[in-house]
Structure formats: structure tokens, C-alpha cells
Amino acid sequence: MSILVDKNTRLIVQGITGREGGFHTEQMLEYGTNVVAGVTPGKGGTEFAGVPVFDSVEDAKRATNANASVIFVPGPFAADAILEAEAADIPFVCAITEGIPQKDMVRAVNRVRENGKTRLLGPNCAGIISPELCKIGIMPGHIFRKGPVGLVSRSGTLTYEIVNELTLAGLGQSTCVGIGGDPLLGTRFVDVLPLFESDEETQAVVLIGEIGGNDEEAASEMIRTMSKPVVAFISGRTAPPGKRMGHAGAIISGGVGGPESKVSALEGAGAKVADSTTEIPVLVREALAARA
């Protein structure tokens, strides 16, 4: 079992003929993801890496019966690409693009939520992977292994760093979900945690948060009600207030988003908060042993 994506995922790549979209399409195909179509307006009827390209998501869905889409479209056009996929009734849409204007995302996130027919993951995320089954996004597939750990994270490379340590420690993953580093996200910690709680394969959850916003505090309320153990890590603990640390969402402002409140909320809810990344596999192993 896995969450959100598996062998039945039939993927469209929006922006397949662009540099990033093209490169990662090849990487996803190599991993075994079932990429059934690409979309680039004006390039319908052509092929990329053996994948048929269409002018619109609607055309692509009609021809291939796709049930997921990943977006590599540049920032100025990416929110529109999200809405196009939603309008075509694609149930799962993952936006990798970084740098989408905030105004465009306010509109997109609210419409997607109100209509309730599409789950949006991202934007500004690394994607999602269920090892050996399906990879949607830009992460290096070979560092992941199948196993009992569900992982959800706001950061890309920090996830690779931690997954690498988990894998080296013999702790495989059920699904790893990159929710993204933006202030406005389609899917937040609170949306992913219940999926792991009800997933049979997942035995422990690793939550990787960072400064900015209060999604970790909201997640803590949910962790309180979960039966599965949660190990958490917060990065940016020494970042000064008012500075945006790379991710658009990683900023302490108006007294909100500091690390102390996140760590104490998580600990208060019973999560084990690691002080360093190397501690994570140790805490996960302990949590699994206590559960067995």
C-alpha cells in the first residue's frame, strides 16, 4: 500500500517539452512511472520520449484516461495550468513550479478547494514517490527504498538528505510527500497525516517542517489523535525574524512562524522532535520497536 499514487497512476506532464519538464519526464519514465501523455499548447500531435503530446489537458485526458498530472510550466503560467487540470477533472495535480505569483495562487487554491474535485500538491515542491511503484516529481529515485516509514516535508533536498539516512539505516518508505515551500499550498501537513494514519503499510511518520506559518502547529493537533508514532524535524531554528530563507514560505513575521512554538506544539502532541537529522533514523527505529 501507499498513499495518493501507485501502479494505477496514469500521469500527464504539463510542460513536457520544456527543459525541466522534458528532463524529468525521462527520469520518471526510467523510474517506472506510467507517463501516458504530455501537454504543451501548440505542440499537439507530436511525441516526446515516446509519450504523445496534446494541446490541452482535456484532449490528453480524453485520449489516455489519465488520472494525475504534474506541472513543470513556468511561474507566470503555472496557476493557469493548475486550473486547466482541475477543469478537466484530473483528481490529483502536483505543481513542481517555483515562483508562482501569490495573487494567482490565492485564486487557484481557493477554487480547487471550493470545487472539491481535485487534490493539489505543491506548488514549489519536489513531488511524491511511492518507492518501486510511482514517482511524480524531481527527486532522485534511487535513494528511496520500500518500507514502513511515511514521510511528509516542506523541503526538497532536506528530504533527500533524511531519506538517504533512513535508507542507509535500513528504514524504507511507504510514500514520501513533498508539500512544498510556498506560503500557499494545496495540500498541508493536516491533509497528509490522516492518509498515513489509515495506510496499512505505514508504521511511523516523519514530518519535516521549517520556520514560517503555523502548519506544524495545526499538524500537532492532528498528531494528538493519531495511533502511529510521529518523528519530526524543524529546520531554520537559528534564522532571524523578517528574513525569507530561500523558500517563499520560510519567514518568521508578525510574531508567527518561529521554531519554538512549532517544537513545543509537536512535543506537546507526543511527537519526538529530533535535534539533528542524524537522530531521525534512531528515533524512527525506537518508535517502530515500541509499536511492534
Next chain:
Amino acid sequence: MKLQEYQAKELLEKFRVPVPAGSVATNGGEAREIAERLGGRVVVKAQVLMGGRGKAGGVKVFDDAEQASVFAADLIGKRLVSVQNPQGMVVEKVLVSERIEIEKEFYSAILLDRAAQRDTIMVSAKGGMDIEEVAASEPEAIVRLAVDSKWGLCDYEIRAALVAAKINPRAHRQMVPMIHALYSAYKESDATLLEINPCALTKDGKVVAADAKVIIDDNALFRHPDYAALGSESAEDPIEAEAVARGIAYVRLDGEIGVIGNGAGLVMLTLDEIAKTGKKAANFLDVGGGAQADRVRSCVELIFMDPRVKGLLINIFGGITRGDEVAKGVVEALQDLKVQVPVVVRVEGTNAEEARSILATANLTPAKTVQEAAEKIASLVGS
């Protein structure tokens, strides 16, 4: 990007938000003309994006145009230094505007409420003071109104917010259209923050935006070529300005260890690990994907523009880009630039072993973990 006060007020005027009459001047003569037109009773404000501008001597009120122009002429070209910005900034422009007689000061702002995922109007009767302090000591004094993203803002909602915030009723009739206008300015300019502090009720019963802070979404500058062209004028730090020009995600911090990493989360982790050794990082820098030699070279150059940097820590997770390729790029860049200070490089991920042997032959200090890298650079930099 943050707008200068005069740019923010020009934006507001375009949307019919009342602001004190005035204009921007680049020399004493222009300042005199503006001051005379305004009848001599004016305030002259240095247009620099730094905190503590008033205490640094950048703001002064006058009763006649002559004195105002002498002050403006003296101020332009001068470097203002404040506690918040010890390096200081050179004044290129001053804003000359009418003095207003303030009876009451309010606060109004528009920004994104991340949790609600909506634009939010904030109003408070506690104007003219640090709003973060108000938020901490009297959170109930700030009233929030979330804007329905589909249907927009209604008058009755604004009126209810003004009542709840205990804003003087004499100001309500003017503030309702003003808040509509502020929201239009926020939306049309792709602002991520529009703050009026203070929003003033004058003795003659007018409501005006006495000061304005506007931040425009960098990701939306393609829709605003006028702002995009301002470029470095909007930078608060010269190295950060250079980073924007080079397209590098860089934030200046106040330590002595330069940091390069790939991915925001990994760089934040690196800063945290440096802090654990008792040292401080000089910067945040995300090199982005790939980490090819020319990109690394550009980042290293940028970091050494800060004279306080005594050592460099490079932390790269090689994912799809293999670690040995990253290591080659790092070695090439550092040799090209003849970097003299200690450098610790940690490359993990794909082909990490090969990467470490490339680094070792190039006389760089390799490290296996982030923790080890932080400890090594801290001890090499010494006390």
C-alpha cells in the same frame, strides 16, 4: 521588492487613496520648488529603505521652503547610518510633503493570511506604533477581515471591522472607500504587503495615508515592468542587490562563515549546525540544482563581497546531479578564484565516495556529515 515611500504613495494616489500632498526631489532646487508650492510648512524625508531613518537624521519638519531646501541639499548624497543598518545607505532622493495636523492615528494593512489562505484586511485604532508589539501585548486590538476570494469585499464587512476595532466613528465614512481603494491597489500591483501606519485623521476631519509600506511580489514583476526596472534601487543591502542581479537566492546574515548549499531546507539545516558550534553563518545561499562550476564560481564571488567572511562551508546533496560532478565544479571554481580562506566541502548522495576523493586531492577539507562539516569549519576559522 519593497517600494520606497514616495513610490508607495504614487501607487496609492493612482488608486485615489488620499495621501499628504508632496513630491520627490533629487536636489535642493527641486525641494525648494515643491516646498514653496506647498506653502513652506513641509516635512522632508530621506528615501532610503532602512529601519531607524528618523533617528539617523533623515526626517525633519520645517516652517519655510528655504530651510527645507538647505536641509534637502545637505541630505542628498549623504550616507545615513542607523542601529538597524550600521553600513548605512546613501540618500539619492527626498520626499517633500505637506505637514498634516494629526488628531488620531489608526493602522491598516492588507496581506495574506496563510492559515486561512485568503487576503486579509487588518485594522486597528492603535496606529503610529510598532504593530508587532501591539499584536503581542493587545492582540484583540487588531481586527482581521478575510476577503472572500470569489466575491470580494463588501462595505458592511468593512464597517463592522471598523466598529470592532473601535476606530473613531468620524473616520468611518472616509475609511470604507479608502479600504476598497487600498485593496484595489494591493491586487492590481501584485503586492504581498500594503501597510498604512499611521492612517491619520487630521484636525480638519480628513483621513489620509500618512505613511505607506508596500512590498511587491518578486514573482509577479513580469506584470509590472516599471517596478522591475527599478531593480537595485529597491535593495536594502548591496550584496543582496548583486545577488538579485545574478539570480541567486542569497540572504545576508551577521556571522563570519560563508555558506553555500543546494535547496532552502538543506541550507537552513547547515546554518543551524554552524550555530551549534558557537559560530555564526555570514549568509544563506541556495545554489539551486546542478551546481555547475560557473554557477558555484558566481556564488563564491558573491559570498566574498562580504569582508567579514573568514571561512566557507559548501554543503551539497548530489541527487540527480552526481556528487562527483558537483565536486569537480566546486574544485574548478575555487581554484579559479584562488580562495585563500579555509574551505570545508561536504558532498553527500550519489557517488559521494568519488566526490570525497576529488575534494581531498584538491586540498579542500572534506566532511562526511553536516555536523562534521560545521565543526571542521568552526575550528579552522578559530576564535
